[in-house]
Every structure is written in C-alpha cells, then in structure tokens.
Amino acid sequence: MLSQNYLGIYISKDTATAVCVEPNSGGNKIVGGFSVSAGQQEQPNIQALANMIAEGCAERKLAFSDVAVALDCAMFMQHSVKSQFTDLKQIAATIRFDTEEALATDISDIALAFQITSIDESGSTLTVFTAQKNLLSEVILALQQHGLDPVTLEPDVHCLSRYIDNKTQSGRNEQGTLYAMISGRSGYLIAPPPPAGSPYKSSMVRTFLIGPKQNRNELLTREVLMTSALAQSAEPIKNLKVCDSITDISTESLNDRIGIETAAFDLLEAAPGEIQNIGECSDRIHCATACGAAMSLFEKEHNVNFRDDFSPYQGKKLMLQNALKFTAISIAVLFIVIGLEFQIRLLNVNRDRENLRGILSRNYAAVALEKLPEKTTFKQAVKDLGTLRRKIEAQGKGLGDLDEASILSKLTLILTAFNECADKTNLNIKRLSINANSQNITISGDTSGRSQTTLFYNTLRKNGLTVNTPGFNTKGNRDFFSITVTPK
16 A cells, blocks of 8 residues: 655756655654756756656655656746636636737647636736646656656746745744745745735745856845735735745845845744655755645645646546446456356256156156147146046046046935935935946935835936936845936
8 A cells, every 4th residue: 555645846957856745733744855966967858857756766765645746947937817707617717818818829839827816806817837738748758657647747936835835934924024935046936925805815926047147136136126016915025034045145135125124044944844854855945845746735725737737637537447447347247257157057947947848748648648738837737647646546446537526416416316205215225336437326225115116216317317227126025226327
C-alpha cells in the first residue's frame, strides 16, 4: 500500500527541487527533500531532470501516493483579464474567449489557468497564467515515464502563495503586509488578501525575472511600488517582509526607498511543521514552492491547474476504470461459468430423463400392449403401471379384471332382490360368486318351498337380472337351488 505522503516538485528548464510532505493535524511535516540540476549536461532538458528526480526519490526511499508540480515563472506568462461573470463555472467556460480578446492573439496552442483576485458589480478581475501546451506536455510525459504522473501542474507563484497562507506564523491574517521573495533567477510578490467578506480570498501575485547583473535592491524597489499601487487590499501596504535565498537584502535601504517598514524573514524557519533533510535543497524558496505544490493535493481550494485546461489528470480515474472493468469482466466470466455449470447439469438430467423414458416406453409397451403417450408424465405412467400390476395380480389369483364399479352395481341389484323376498321365502344363501371374466353371478341356497323358490326367481327378474339355467331339488321341507344370473 502506498504511503499517504505527497511529493511536490518545483521544476525549471534546468533545475528541479522535490519535497516529500506528510499532512498531519499539527502542521504539514516535510520528511525529505533534494535538488537536482541538469545545467552541466551538454543538452539539459526536462527528460534528464525527470530521470534525476526519479533516481533521487529512489535513493532516499521517499514513499508517496501522488505528485504535484510547480512550474518556474520562466515557463509561463501572467496576465490580468476582466470577465463579466462572477460564478466560477461560468468563468471557466468563457475564460479562453476573454483571454484571447485581451491578448489579441490566437491561443489555440496555449494552456491557461486562472484565479479570481477581485469581484465587483461589473464582473471579476482574473489573474490568468498561460503556457505553451507542447512545453507542458513535455514535462508531463517526462515525469510519467518514471511513474511520476503529476495530478496538478501549477504556476510557482501560486504554490508559494499557498505555502505562505498555510505556513507563516502570521497566518496572513494581518492586513497591509506584502511578501517579497527572491531566488537566484526569479522574484515573487504576494499582496495582502482581500478584506474580510469578499467572495474570494485569492491574493494578488506577481512574478518577475532577475538577471545575473541586475541590482536586486533597485529591482525589488520598483516592483514593490508597482504592486502596492495595484493591490486590491482595503488598506494600504504598511509592512514588507523580504526573503532572499541568495544574498542578504538591505532592509534599511528598502525602507528608505519605499517608505514601508521592511523586515527579513525565512520561509522555512517560519514553518510550524517539522522539517527534516532540507539541507539537500539548494534554494529555500524553491523548497517552499515545492512544498506548496504538494499542499494542493490535500488543501480544499480552487487549484490554478494547467492540466484542467488541456490534459485532465486521469491517473486514479484510469486505475478505477481498469479496476471496474476487470471486476465487471471477472463477474461476467463467473456468471458464464455458473451458467455453463447449470446448463451442463440440466443437459445431463435431460439426457438421463430421455434414457429413462426410452426404457420406460419399452417396458410400458411390453406390459400395457400400447405405446406410452408423448405427453404422459412419469408420475402418471407409474400410476398406470401400478393399476395394471394390480389387475395382473388379481388375474393370477383368479379374480380376473375386477372392475370395482361393476361389482358394486351387481351386488346392489342382488342385495335389493334379496331384501324384497327374504322374509316371504325364508331365503337362505349359501354361496354367491362373481365371475371376473364374464357378467355371470352364481347363487346357491334354499327356500321353504317350491313356490317360495319361484317367488325368489321372479324377484331377481324384477330387479333387472336374467336367471339362467335354473336348477333345484327338494329335500325334506326345504327347496334347494343353484342358479346363474346376469344383469340385463
């Protein structure tokens, strides 16, 4: 699992500074940092810097989850643009048109980012940063080749402003304080934030390049006076805090020139977070800038990100999409396998069923002397075979094909006749049998006389029975008979 630290990189055309930041509640902790330079190579380029940054992180075993980049001010330009909108989404939708109109040039090959510095009734005043798309693509591709895909690509002055907003002991709450920072080749001015109650708290920021032979005091005096005149603060600038990473600026000289109370300060010493391993960073301002870039990954604010305009960050999104795609494919394969398993089982059951039906059809035809109907279920076929088995068993016992309904109807006729004449004829039945193979019913018994026997025969005929081959004889005072009757 990747560490929840973040890597901030300040990068110029031939130098870079990387800082690993660990966010925590007591102040963001800088756990490691270093600087690299490609100036001694024959052809210094971004690719060489990216390679050295990756090697430096590997050597120091810096663990981090995401990367943010701050671009040197020599790699972008800054403009002041007016927009008629105050809503961030509306401004983002029209910023390219407003910038193209303000610059009076084609910006199709330009990537831009912006921040709102002030809002009034007529709209918003924006600070717009522009950079060449091919240069930004070169930076992104060079870092991506080493697994350092930057989430944000911001101007260095904006990252530095974020660092000061979050890290200086003053907290930037005091109005009327202007921060000036000068590195080896660049200068940065961060004006006081807008007054309380403003819709946006973005500070006005300015950058300027410094030549090796320029007088740093004179250049800073001119830029401070210009920034003071342009600042949107509710009150005039009263304090100037200066940080020079190369030489010691004469604060007394600046105080006399611009008439503002001037004091020196150190960006890193002012930070409340724990600082370690910063001795490998060649420029303290570049180190603070890289730290401010890393803060963009966990600070909740509008990022001035060039990638939003021409190459939106897709790292985690692609990972999520790939994970979802892999999960979806896995689930689909799983369902297919489960479906095939059940289909195979169903085919096996149907095959066994057909085999059993074939065997049953042959056996059924053998005993029932007829084919098994196509729509007959196994349950019905078994029931029919059970009925047939019982009939066969009955025939084996001499009972023939016993039809329960027919037997009951025959018995009903005979018993009805018996009941009508039993008292009159003093009837005594000795044997009654029903022939299973025919309709014949054999009755044998005796009556009290011949006339009573005749009355018994007539009663049988009256109840729907035909008397066949009547036979009788007399012994003593009883008339014995043995007859066969059939239903009409």
